[in-house]
Amino acid sequence: MNDPYKILGVSESATNAEVKKAYLDLARKYHPDNYHDNPLADLAQEKMKEINAAYEEINKMRGSGRGSGSTAGRSGSSYGYGGGTARETWSGQSDSSVLQQVRIAINTGNLTRAEGLLAGYADHNAEWNFLKGAICYRRGWLDEALRYYQNACQMDPGNPEYRQALDFMQNAGASAYSPTGAFGTEVCGGDNLCQKLCCAWLLCNGCGFLGFRC
Amino acid sequence: MFGYVRPPLQELPQEERDRFRRVYCGLCHTLSRRCGFAARFILNYDFTFLAILLSDGEESPCACGTCIASPFQKRPYCTGSSALNLAADESVILAWWQIQDHIVDSGVFRSLKYRVASLFLARSYRRAAEARPEFDRATRSQLEKLAALESEDCVSIDLPADTFAELLAAAADAMEEERRRRILRQMLYHLGRWIYLVDAADDLKKDTVSSNYNPLIPRFGLKSDALDSDSREVFAQTLDHSIRLMATAYELGEFGCWSPILEHTIYTSLFQVGKAVLDGTFHATVPKNKKDKIVEEST
Numbered sequence: 001m002n003d004p005y006k007i008l009g010v011s012e013s014a015t016n017a018e019v020k021k022a023y024l025d026l027a028r029k030y031h032p033d034n035y036h037d038n039p040l041a042d043l044a045q046e047k048m049k050e051i052n053a054a055y056e057e058i059n060k061m062r063g064s065g066r067g068s069g070s071t072a073g074r075s076g077s078s079y080g081y082g083g084g085t086a087r088e089t090w091s092g093q094s095d096s097s098v099l100q101q102v103r104i105a106i107n108t109g110n111l112t113r114a115e116g117l118l119a120g121y122a123d124h125n126a127e128w129n130f131l132k133g134a135i136c137y138r139r140g141w142l143d144e145a146l147r148y149y150q151n152a153c154q155m156d157p158g159n160p161e162y163r164q165a166l167d168f169m170q171n172a173g174a175s176a177y178s179p180t181g182a183f184g185t186e187v188c189g190g191d192n193l194c195q196k197l198c199c200a201w202l203l204c205n206g207c208g209f210l211g212f213r214c
Numbered sequence: 215m216f217g218y219v220r221p222p223l224q225e226l227p228q229e230e231r232d233r234f235r236r237v238y239c240g241l242c243h244t245l246s247r248r249c250g251f252a253a254r255f256i257l258n259y260d261f262t263f264l265a266i267l268l269s270d271g272e273e274s275p276c277a278c279g280t281c282i283a284s285p286f287q288k289r290p291y292c293t294g295s296s297a298l299n300l301a302a303d304e305s306v307i308l309a310w311w312q313i314q315d316h317i318v319d320s321g322v323f324r325s326l327k328y329r330v331a332s333l334f335l336a337r338s339y340r341r342a343a344e345a346r347p348e349f350d351r352a353t354r355s356q357l358e359k360l361a362a363l364e365s366e367d368c369v370s371i372d373l374p375a376d377t378f379a380e381l382l383a384a385a386a387d388a389m390e391e392e393r394r395r396r397i398l399r400q401m402l403y404h405l406g407r408w409i410y411l412v413d414a415a416d417d418l419k420k421d422t423v424s425s426n427y428n429p430l431i432p433r434f435g436l437k438s439d440a441l442d443s444d445s446r447e448v449f450a451q452t453l454d455h456s457i458r459l460m461a462t463a464y465e466l467g468e469f470g471c472w473s474p475i476l477e478h479t480i481y482t483s484l485f486q487v488g489k490a491v492l493d494g495t496f497h498a499t500v501p502k503n504k505k506d507k508i509v510e511e512s513t
Contacts, residue, residue: 039396040397140379140403146451146452173455173458173459185489
């Protein structure tokens with residue numbers, strides 16, 4: 001395994017608190033929630049595993065080697081951001097076996113098959129729209145995805161799975177991590193002084209890397 | 215490309231500005247060496263950004279020399295690396311096809327300057343296309359798809375944006391390592407999508423007057439030459455979403471010494487440019503013909 005300190009980006013002389021903070025920052029950055037339905041989700045998952053392993057390794061070394069006490073050693077055995085995906089879109093059950101197959105195809109990344117199956121399915125119900133939206137999202141067709149999710153929610157307003165997908169789109173995929181705070185085209189980044197001060201404030205407070213929960 | 219990608223040089227420390235300057239000059243020298251003197255004139259920030267994305271985490275060795283922009287004072291520049299060579303060839307191909315697109319789009323009289331530019335760049339293009347035939351083919355086929363969508367007045371903003379996004383993503387196809395290629399493809403896809411959409415918003419007034427195709431008009435059912443506040447909100451959200459997908463891809467990659475420039479561009483500059491375009495202040499802040507001079511002023 002690579003040097004666990006290097007993976008967490010801290011020196012070997014870092015205090016336990018510094019190690020923990022570095023770990024939490026990285027865990028927030030690569031959290032599965034930030035890579036929900038993302039074509040690179042598997043890479044983020046690998047990264048998460050690597051960080052968890054590095055953190056546990058350091059805790060083990062410090063716990064036994066230096067005898068740094070049970071409080072520090074135990075406080076960190078990984079944060080519970082496991083390697084798995086936190087929100088599973090595809091947990092929902094389909095009424096029809098065709099739509100169930102579409103879910104499987106999307107899960108395995110076979111978007112062409114998923115699309116073909118949907119094209120042959122005559123009933124354009126809420127789930128059909130939801131799945132169509134999911135395919136568009138994976139392709140990076142974000143506006144189309146938004147519109148299909150809206151249709152799905154209109155047809156079946158009580159469905160939490162569709163609602164969650166639409167909420168995510170309407171937040172423009174805002175994630176827990178950003179080095180500069182909650183920025184957006186309409187949020188910040190203007191030319192006027194007030195906005196620049198706002199940016200400067202966020203940058204200073206974020207120390208460039210702290211990340212903000214939006 | 216269109217000059218929308220601007221690393222916020224004023225906000226970066228001197229060391230980073232110097233680094234950007236060396237790769238900017240390095241790309242210029244590489245363009246001239248590989249594709250001939252004429253290719254130098256296509257140099258801009260977008261292509262420099264592409265060169266940085268394609269680079270390894272370290273700067274290639276530096277040389278010092280004069281050039282037409284700085285005939286007396288020697289300036290340091292990155293010497294050729296495989297990434298700079300790739301970026302140079304791909305930039306020439308992109309610039310060439312963009313010129314061809316302009317020739318088709320504009321009338322006989324207005325197309326004159328593009329025809330001259332096309333003649334001027336023809337030899338450079340031939341050399342670049344010979345070196346990167348796959349990228350040349352991919353670019354041409356995506357632009358053909360785009361033209362077809364435009365002629366049928368496509369009501370989706372994603373379908374035409376997808377052609378440009380795929381075209382830019384193909385710039386990463388020459389990367390050997392699969393992990394790196396996937397990350398770069400995702401970044402370039404959403405950069406391309408963002409550029410296409412921002413350009414459409416930027417051209418909205420002009421296209422309304424000339425009745426040219428603009429994806430925003432059918433998508434939002436626009437009756438005037440501006441987005442109303444609801445449409446603007448939806449549009450800004452979709453722009454932000456692409457930037458955030460770029461950012462999540464960026465965080466997975468290893469960009470070494472280029473991280474500060476990339477990070478500032480992705481997390482702040484793109485949002486600022488998008489806002490300026492939507493506010494109609496983009497061209498007022500930096501006139502197009504002066505944009506390349508920023509690098510002079512800020513270094």
